[in-house]
Amino acid sequence: MGKGKGEAGKSPRRVPTDVRDALRLRAQERLRTATPGAPMPHPVGIVAIVGNLVGGLALLVSAGAVAYLLTLTGSGNSISSVFEDDVAGTTTIAFPTLMALLSTVGFFFGQFGLRGQWGGGTPSAKEHFTVDLRPLTVRSHALLLGFALLAWAAVMVIPLVLDSRGALAADDGSSALDQYWFVVTVYGAITGAVTAMVGTSLVKKLTYNASLRRRISEIRAGSPSQTWWRSFSHTWRAELGIGGLGGAALGLAPLGLHLNSATYALSFAAVGTALLITGLVLALNAWRSGMPVERVESYT
Numbered sequence: 001m002g003k004g005k006g007e008a009g010k011s012p013r014r015v016p017t018d019v020r021d022a023l024r025l026r027a028q029e030r031l032r033t034a035t036p037g038a039p040m041p042h043p044v045g046i047v048a049i050v051g052n053l054v055g056g057l058a059l060l061v062s063a064g065a066v067a068y069l070l071t072l073t074g075s076g077n078s079i080s081s082v083f084e085d086d087v088a089g090t091t092t093i094a095f096p097t098l099m100a101l102l103s104t105v106g107f108f109f110g111q112f113g114l115r116g117q118w119g120g121g122t123p124s125a126k127e128h129f130t131v132d133l134r135p136l137t138v139r140s141h142a143l144l145l146g147f148a149l150l151a152w153a154a155v156m157v158i159p160l161v162l163d164s165r166g167a168l169a170a171d172d173g174s175s176a177l178d179q180y181w182f183v184v185t186v187y188g189a190i191t192g193a194v195t196a197m198v199g200t201s202l203v204k205k206l207t208y209n210a211s212l213r214r215r216i217s218e219i220r221a222g223s224p225s226q227t228w229w230r231s232f233s234h235t236w237r238a239e240l241g242i243g244g245l246g247g248a249a250l251g252l253a254p255l256g257l258h259l260n261s262a263t264y265a266l267s268f269a270a271v272g273t274a275l276l277i278t279g280l281v282l283a284l285n286a287w288r289s290g291m292p293v294e295r296v297e298s299y300t
Contacts (some may be wrong), residue, residue, distance in 0.1 A: 001253070001269065006079055007119040008010075012056025014021070017298050018065075020051070026183075027288075037168065041245050042139070045113055047109055047110070048109075048110050048111075048113030049110075050106075050109075050110070050112065051106045051107065051108070051109035051110025051111070051113055051225055052106065052110030052111065053101065053105065053106070053110070054103075054105075054106030054110070055102075055103045055104070055105075055106030055107035055108075055110050055111075056103075056106075056107075057104055058099045058100070058102040059103040059105035059107075061098035061099045062096040062100045062103060063096075063098075065095055065096040065099065066096045066155060066183065066187050067154075069071035069092065069093060069096070069179075069183045070155070070159065070180065070184070070294070072176075073167065073170060073176045073177070073179045073180035073183065074159070074162065074168050074170060074180050075170070075176075076169040076170045076171065076176050077176055078174070078175045078176040078179060079092045079093070079179055080175075085292070089175070089179045089182070090129045092164070093179065093182060093183055093185035093186060096187065097190070098184070099216075100190070100218075112131050112133070112296075115133050115134040115135075115136075116130045116131040116132060116133045116134070116296075117131065118130070118131050129297070129298055130295060130296065130297045130298075131295070131296045131297075132294060132296075133294050133295070133296060134294070135205065135293075135294050138168065138205065138206065141201070141202045141205060142202065143197070144198050145195065145198045145202055148191060148194045148195040149195050151162055151191045151194070151195075152188065152191035152192050152194075152195050152251055155184060155187040155188050155191055156184060156185075156188040156191070156192075156251060156254055157254070158257060159180070159184045160254055160255075160257055163258055168180070170258030181258070183253070185252065185255065188251045188252055188254075188255070189248040189252050190248040191251060192248050192249075192250055192251015192252065192272075193244040193245065193248040193251065194244070194247070194248045195251070196243045196244050196247020196248075196250070196251075196279070197240045197241075197243055197244040197247065197251050198274055199243070199247075200239060200240050200243035200244075200276075200279050200280055200283050201240055201283075202291065203280055203283050203284070204239070204283040204284075204286055205270070205293070207283075207284055207287075208283075208286060208293040209292075209293065211284070211287040212214050212287040212290070212292075212293075215287065216287075216290065218288075219288065219290040221290065223285050225288060226274075226288065226289065226290050229285075229288040229289040229290075230289040230290070230291060232282075232289075233282065233283075233286040233289050233290045234286070234289040234295075234297065235297055236294075238282070239279045239280075239282035239286060240279065240282045240283075242275055242278055242282065243275070243276050243278075243280065244279075245272065245275050245279075246271075246275030246276030246277075246278070246279055247272065247273045247276060248272070248278065249268045249269075249271045249275060250268065250269060250272030250273065251272075252268050252272075253265050253266075253269040253272060255268075256268070285288040
């Protein structure tokens, strides 16, 4: 009798007909079905093949160009000694960046074509398109982080070691040496940013779904908080950008050794650490959007 009375005192389970319950059921279903490595329900198309091919080739060209520029200028030859029309060297130094951007575009379409299922926006959300992604495995994601870290070490740590050992053939005050350190600065910042973005993304992957399952009852669909997190994190992935800025600053901090400036090193390290921590904290709270992390939407 007491048991029946206790059960009667409990509030009955409400039928999921409102927006909040619909959001919850949708998120739970996507969390259940979004398994790393699971096959997608459509074959690999030409977009996936061409996109990944272009992305991979452009990335190799970009990496090779940076290595060539460091070797050329570090040996005492200015860029204009090879490319006569580029006296300042800025156009040639920018070439790997353009190739990296082309690689990003290629992998964007290639990976979305390979691992994603495209769909149109919903009238309520008003997004232009959505993509449900099959996530990379944690191991693959960690490998990407390792490659990014190695790339940063190649363009920042190795040049600093060579400089400390007096192994650079370029003369002090020469245009070749100036261009050498310009290449180190530009691509040290870029690879530092990429490393931090991949790392922040990995932290988000490891924590997001578990947090959403555990705390989804705290999310109220359509509330200012849920709407803000959906726009900030789910749509724009802004926490990755903030973490990337922190990574760029941290990536440049070791240049203080070359400049013999502790102030430079500590300032960039402090700013970079603060930004990276901010990005990580935001990533740990991104579940507040209430949306499955494997889903991507855009308003552009």
